[in-house]
Amino acid sequence: MMRRIPILQRSLEPILWFAGLLLIWEVLVRALHVPVYVLPAPSQFLSRLFEDYQRLGYHALVTTRLIIYGFVAGAIPGVVLGYLIAKFRLAEQVLYPLVVFIQGLPKITLAPLMLVWFGFADFPKILLTALITFFPILVDSVTGFKSIDPRQYYLSRSVGASWWQTFRLFELPSAAPSIFSGFKITVVIAVTVVIVVEWMNSQNGLGYLVLRGMDDSDTSLIFAVLVVGSMIGVLLSWGMELAERTLLPWRRR
Numbered sequence: 432m433m434r435r436i437p438i439l440q441r442s443l444e445p446i447l448w449f450a451g452l453l454l455i456w457e458v459l460v461r462a463l464h465v466p467v468y469v470l471p472a473p474s475q476f477l478s479r480l481f482e483d484y485q486r487l488g489y490h491a492l493v494t495t496r497l498i499i500y501g502f503v504a505g506a507i508p509g510v511v512l513g514y515l516i517a518k519f520r521l522a523e524q525v526l527y528p529l530v531v532f533i534q535g536l537p538k539i540t541l542a543p544l545m546l547v548w549f550g551f552a553d554f555p556k557i558l559l560t561a562l563i564t565f566f567p568i569l570v571d572s573v574t575g576f577k578s579i580d581p582r583q584y585y586l587s588r589s590v591g592a593s594w595w596q597t598f599r600l601f602e603l604p605s606a607a608p609s610i611f612s613g614f615k616i617t618v619v620i621a622v623t624v625v626i627v628v629e630w631m632n633s634q635n636g637l638g639y640l641v642l643r644g645m646d647d648s649d650t651s652l653i654f655a656v657l658v659v660g661s662m663i664g665v666l667l668s669w670g671m672e673l674a675e676r677t678l679l680p681w682r683r684r
Contacts, residue, residue, distance in 0.1 A: 468648045476654035483655065487640070491659050494625055494636040497553060498667065501560025502621045509565045510610060513572025514602075527573075534566040542631045556628045563624050568613040575609030576602060604679070611675040618671055622664040626656075 453473040459465075460472040467475060480487065512530070515522040538559060545555035579602055587597040629638025637656050644652035 468650055471651040471654055476651040476658065479651050479655035480658065483652070487655060487659050490635055490637050490640050491663060494622075494629065494638070494660070495663055495667075497556050497560065497625045497629075497636065498618070498621045498663070500553075501557045501625060502564055502618050504557055504561035505564035505617070505621075506568050506614065508561075509568030509613075510572045513569045513610075514576050514606075516569075517573050517576035530566065530569060533562075538562050542628055546631075551634050556625060556633070559628050560621050560624045564617045564621050567617045567620070568610070571609045571613030572606065575606030578609065579605045607679055608675075611671065611679070615668055615671045615675070618667045619664045622660055622667065626660055 457472050457474060460470060512522075512526065516527050517523075541562075542555070542559060545559065549555040583601045583605065584597070587601050592600065625636070626638040626641070629636035630641050631638070633639045637660055640656045641653055644650065644656065
């Protein structure tokens with residue numbers, strides 16, 4: 432019970448600060464008579480969460496699905512290629528410069544080109560999200576696999592472990608903290624990427640709602656979408672942290 436109180440205090444403090452900022456925002460907008468199409472008061476766009484919950488909920492689910500698909504599509508090859516680069520010098524010399532070159536390309540600008548190639552399907556959104564989330568996960572995976580204590584390999588060989596046993600019991604658990612660190616950062620990036628891509632090329636999703644709000648000068652809807660997008664990012668980040676604590680019990684504090 433005594434341990435729960437500090438946790439509650441740490442959670443309550445940022446909530447109170449955020450509530451205070453919203454209150455100041457509300458008072459200033461009302462006092463200065465700022466037009467709603469310029470800057471809505473928090474009460475105006477927060478009320479949209481309840482008034483348009485069905486519409487926002489539907490498009491939020493569409494966006495969340497694309498975020499998860501794009502994240503997984505970028506995470507799996509990122510971890511696999513990170514392992515190869517960390518383990519094999521030839522892969523590091525040949526593949527890593529190529530990956531860095533591809534990472535330097537302005538991938539968001541590929542969205543119009545993908546619109547021409549694939550139309551308004553989900554595939555280009557998933558592909559673009561995977562391309563952007565791939566590199567951070569790759570870098571953290573390389574760091575994790577390269578940080579393995581060489582003495583673990585001596586132990587693995589001394590007990591006659593196979594490659595799969597060495598990977599499953601020694602390499603992956605040692606690299607997992609760095610990999611999950613990349614996961615937690617990248618899953619939030621994926622939220623922004625999907626919404627931006629939907630804004631450029633979509634007929635549904637939160638990005639589509641932002642575009643509709645711009646066309647109608649409905650800034651309260653735009654801010655409501657921003658709130659929903661932030662909530663998705665927070666929930667996915669919490670989910671990733673929960674997965675880390677579940678799969679890596681030795682990391683618990």
